[in-house]
Amino acid sequence: MLGEYRIEGKRAAEIAASVERAVGAGELEPGQLLPPMRDLASRLEVNPNTVAAAYRTLRERGVIETAGRRGSRVRPKPVTTARELSRLHVPPGVRNLSDGNPDPALLPPLAPALAAAAELSDREPTLYGAAAVEPELARLARADLDADGVPDGPVVVASGSLDGIERVLAAHLRPGDAVAVEDPGWHSVLDLVPALGLRAVPVGVDGEGPLPGDVRAALEGGARALIVTDRAQNPTGAAVSAARARALRAVLAEHPATLLVEDDHGHRIVDLPLHPLAGVTRHWAFTRSVAKAYGPDLRLAVLTGDPVTMDRVQGRQRLGPGWVSRLLQRAVVHLWSSGAVDGAAVAAAYGRRREALIGALAERGVPAYGRSGMNVWVPVPDETGAVARLLHSGWAVAAGARFRTNAPPGLRITVSGLTAQEAEAVADAVATAVGPAPARRYV
Numbered sequence: 001m002l003g004e005y006r007i008e009g010k011r012a013a014e015i016a017a018s019v020e021r022a023v024g025a026g027e028l029e030p031g032q033l034l035p036p037m038r039d040l041a042s043r044l045e046v047n048p049n050t051v052a053a054a055y056r057t058l059r060e061r062g063v064i065e066t067a068g069r070r071g072s073r074v075r076p077k078p079v080t081t082a083r084e085l086s087r088l089h090v091p092p093g094v095r096n097l098s099d100g101n102p103d104p105a106l107l108p109p110l111a112p113a114l115a116a117a118a119e120l121s122d123r124e125p126t127l128y129g130a131a132a133v134e135p136e137l138a139r140l141a142r143a144d145l146d147a148d149g150v151p152d153g154p155v156v157v158a159s160g161s162l163d164g165i166e167r168v169l170a171a172h173l174r175p176g177d178a179v180a181v182e183d184p185g186w187h188s189v190l191d192l193v194p195a196l197g198l199r200a201v202p203v204g205v206d207g208e209g210p211l212p213g214d215v216r217a218a219l220e221g222g223a224r225a226l227i228v229t230d231r232a233q234n235p236t237g238a239a240v241s242a243a244r245a246r247a248l249r250a251v252l253a254e255h256p257a258t259l260l261v262e263d264d265h266g267h268r269i270v271d272l273p274l275h276p277l278a279g280v281t282r283h284w285a286f287t288r289s290v291a292k293a294y295g296p297d298l299r300l301a302v303l304t305g306d307p308v309t310m311d312r313v314q315g316r317q318r319l320g321p322g323w324v325s326r327l328l329q330r331a332v333v334h335l336w337s338s339g340a341v342d343g344a345a346v347a348a349a350y351g352r353r354r355e356a357l358i359g360a361l362a363e364r365g366v367p368a369y370g371r372s373g374m375n376v377w378v379p380v381p382d383e384t385g386a387v388a389r390l391l392h393s394g395w396a397v398a399a400g401a402r403f404r405t406n407a408p409p410g411l412r413i414t415v416s417g418l419t420a421q422e423a424e425a426v427a428d429a430v431a432t433a434v435g436p437a438p439a440r441r442y443v
Contacts (some may be wrong), residue, residue, distance in 0.1 A: 007035070010046055015054035020063050023074055034064060034072045060175040062194025075194075090396040097426070098398040100234065102269070102374060103416040106349060107295045108340035110331070117330035132314060132323035133157050136333045141288070141302040150286050151279040153304040156314050157324045161263050161289040161301045162188050164313070165227065166196065168285040168305070171312035172259045173198055173224060180218035180226040182210055184377065184403040184410065186234045186263075189227055202405040205233065207371050209240035212247040219251065225259035226252070230274055232266030232292070232373025235403045235412035237354065239266070239372040245275035252280040259309075260284040268293035270372045271347035283309050290332055292374070293341050300324060300332055350374050353415040353423070360427035366434060374416040380434045383409040389433040395426055 005027045009015035022028040034040070037055060041048040055072055058064040066072045090096045138155040146152075158164035169179065175197030181189055183202030193200040201223045203214035210228055219226070228248070231239040240248070252258055260281045264274060267288045278284045285305035290298050303313065317323065335341070354370045361368045361378065370376040380386045383399045390397055390411075400410035411430075418426065 007040060007044070009044065009054070010050075012050050012053035012057060015040075015044070015046075015051060016057040016061075016063075019054070019058055020061070023063055028074050030074050032074045034074070036071060060197035062197070091391075094391060094394055094396050095422070096396045097413050097415070097418065098396045100375065100398070100412070100414050101296065101416060102292050103349070106341075106346050106416075107293075108335060110295060110298075110335075113331040113334040113338070113340065114327075116334045117327050120330050121327050126326040128322075130323075130326065132317070134326055134329035134333060136337075137302070137329045140333065140336050142304070144288075145286070145304055148274040148276065150274075150276050150304060151284075153286075154307060154310040154314075156303045156305075156310050156317075157329060158287070158301045158303055158313075158317070159299045159321070159324055160291065161265070161287045162192065163299075164285070164287040164301050164303045165189065165261055165263065166192055167313045167316060168259070168261050168287075168303070168309060169193075169196060169198065169225060171309055171316065172283060177225070178218075178221070178223040180210075180215060180223040181405075182227070182229060182233065183405045183407045184235050184400060185227075186229065186265075187402045190403070190405065200405065202407070204407065205236055205238050207236070207238050207369055208244040209233070209238050210244075210248065212244070212251050215248060216251045216254070219255040219258055223258070225261060227261045227263070228277060230262055230264045230266070230276065231270045231272055232375075234265060234373070235375050235398070235400070235410075236377040237370030237373045237375050239270065239272045240275050240277070242273075242275050245277055248277050249280050252277060256281050258283075262286045264288045265292070266373050268341055268343040269346050269350060269374070271344060271351065272372050278305075282306065285309055285313075290335075293343065293346065294332070294335055298328065298332065300328055350416065352420075353418045356420050356423035357413065357415050357418060357426060360423050361430060364427055364431035366427070366431050368413075370415075374414055376413045376415055378411045378413060378430060378434070380409050380411055382434075383411055386411060386430075386433045390429055393429040393433070395429050 005022050008018045037051040038048050041051045059066060064072050065075050133155055141155050178199045178201050179193050180201045180203050181193060182205045184205060201218045203218050204211040258281045260277060262278060269292050278286050283306050285303055287301050287303045289301040354376055357376050358368045358370060368376050368378045387397060387399045398412040
């Protein structure tokens with residue numbers, strides 16, 4: 001059952017650590033069955049309750065999964081091996097459409113903004129005890145949020161959207177709590193939730209966002225939080241429509257104790273209007289990162305939310321990094337106030353590239369989806385084979401396994417740097433790799 005590896009320990013923490021070390025070292029492989037609790041307790045000469053506590057800790061940490069009488073197994077994708085680390089190796093000469101990066105040609109130069117921020121910081125240095133948020137950043141961010149109908153709330157700055165989401169979840173949830181997540185969804189969130197000891201409950205997604213029926217079922221089943229991507233959803237390009245927002249708000253109104261976390265992933269790269277869900281539940285948070293519009297290395301996201309949540313997030317932040325660099329915040333202020341990015345032009349550029357690929361695929365009988373953002377989702381019957389055949393044809397795309405739990409197989413194709421001519425070539429390669437397929441929803 002376990003080969004040569006022997007689980008060790010007398011206390012629950014020691015037993016759990018022994019298993020986790022073995023998983024991290026590859027001595028226990030994904031899918032491998034662990035001993036029944038009573039058998040392991042007898043072998044270790046401990047109480048079965050001690051082994052039960054160890055297994056519970058491992059489940060909460062996302063290392064193992066339990067399927068009733070079928071026993072406990074090492075997770076197929078344990079959180080000690082992030083999905084991001086399983087990304088495709090792209091050989092030289094292969095065009096990379098798998099990385100999810102923005103087009104560098106559409107990003108603004110950072111030197112003027114950083115120089116202006118440094119000059120201001122020389123005149124007005126930030127010292128211990130200073131406010132965590134640059135006042136002008138808060139003012140500009142709040143004005144944008146007001147214009148988009150996001151409810152009023154304090155402004156907090158985090159080191160990117162994922163940092164903000166992690167801090168919000170940690171502010172309210174405890175290990176073992178269930179979180180409703182989009183499926184397909186952002187692989188980093190799918191890794192983060194079990195890494196925090198939380199249980200992910202997948203909800204289906206179509207072009208207009210999470211399916212209300214799935215969200216209702218998740219919340220009625222005990223999920224304490226819901227994470228929603230408002231626009232440019234990764235990997236499907238979904239964007240929450242006005243009608244879908246009304247339906248989701250109605251579901252959330254039935255569960256006011258739900259922690260709602262919204263990620264406006266497409267801010268300033270999408271021309272579809274925002275339809276926020278915030279304001280229905282008692283606790284909520286809304287985050288906007290500058291990564292896609294201004295550059296991934298600007299590790300900064302603006303959060304707002306209910307006062308209790310934001311106070312907890314900022315309080316915990318003070319005990320860790322303290323604050324996000326005010327120098328960096330001032331650089332973002334310069335980028336915003338100088339109009340360094342023409343959001344409408346960027347959105348139009350990505351829109352043309354998405355539509356070119358989706359249209360070319362449709363002409364070849366291959367359905368594809370992508371209402372917004374820089375990615376296109378293509379349902380396929382066999383994503384492993386399709387990825388391999390496309391790689392052989394000179395195109396690297398991302399396998400859908402990185403982004404899904406229960407959703408059917410698919411491919412994520414990043415179109416951010418794709419030309420119209422390349423779209424035709426990619427469509428030819430995809431059609432050859434997957435063959436014509438009937439139109440279907442990707443839920």
